[in-house]
Amino acid sequence: MLRAGDLFSAGRQGGVVGALLRGRNGCIGVTAYHIMRLAGTRELLIGDARAKVVSDWRAFDLVYFKVSGCEPTPLGSPRLGPARLASAIGARDCSISDVGDLISVVIGHANLPGPGESGTPLLQDEKVVGILSSINLNSGKGTIISARVIEKGAEGLI
Numbered sequence: 001m002l003r004a005g006d007l008f009s010a011g012r013q014g015g016v017v018g019a020l021l022r023g024r025n026g027c028i029g030v031t032a033y034h035i036m037r038l039a040g041t042r043e044l045l046i047g048d049a050r051a052k053v054v055s056d057w058r059a060f061d062l063v064y065f066k067v068s069g070c071e072p073t074p075l076g077s078p079r080l081g082p083a084r085l086a087s088a089i090g091a092r093d094c095s096i097s098d099v100g101d102l103i104s105v106v107i108g109h110a111n112l113p114g115p116g117e118s119g120t121p122l123l124q125d126e127k128v129v130g131i132l133s134s135i136n137l138n139s140g141k142g143t144i145i146s147a148r149v150i151e152k153g154a155e156g157l158i
Helices: 033-039 147-153
Strands: 005-012 011-016 019-023 026-032 043-046 047-056 061-066 080-085 090-098 102-106 121-123 127-136 143-144
Touching: 005 033, 011 026, 019 147, 026 033, 026 127, 033 047, 033 061, 033 127, 043 061, 047 147, 061 147, 090 121, 102 127, 127 147, 143 147
Parallel strands: none
Antiparallel strands: 005 011, 005 043, 019 026, 026 061, 043 047, 047 061, 080 090, 080 121, 090 102, 102 143, 121 127, 127 143
């Protein structure tokens, strides 16, 4: 059963499944668009499961893909304070410093996500409140796309 935080490959690129939503005809996954742009393909491999991109929202760095057999992700609203970035690679504590459609998180220089971790879910109270889009190496902060934006972009798909 596929779930948020699973790793995927697309061409020579890789990333993390940010969330899985119950779609009309199966599951709709979401991750960072820039991974698929760099991969130059619309197909993903998540373990043994194949998925295909069905939509994107480039302005928010989101891509949506259809896949079968998933555990839908509980989504929540972010609040200032402690949070956790978690994927199959591992987990790291962070702190939400600003909320809105885009969320800012302070990660810290010693614990920054690396290549292949775009799309990592940001959790509070065991709910995904957003997914990792980018990090600033100079400041040790990350930019997260909020769950509200993820749901809005998936409106025609779920």
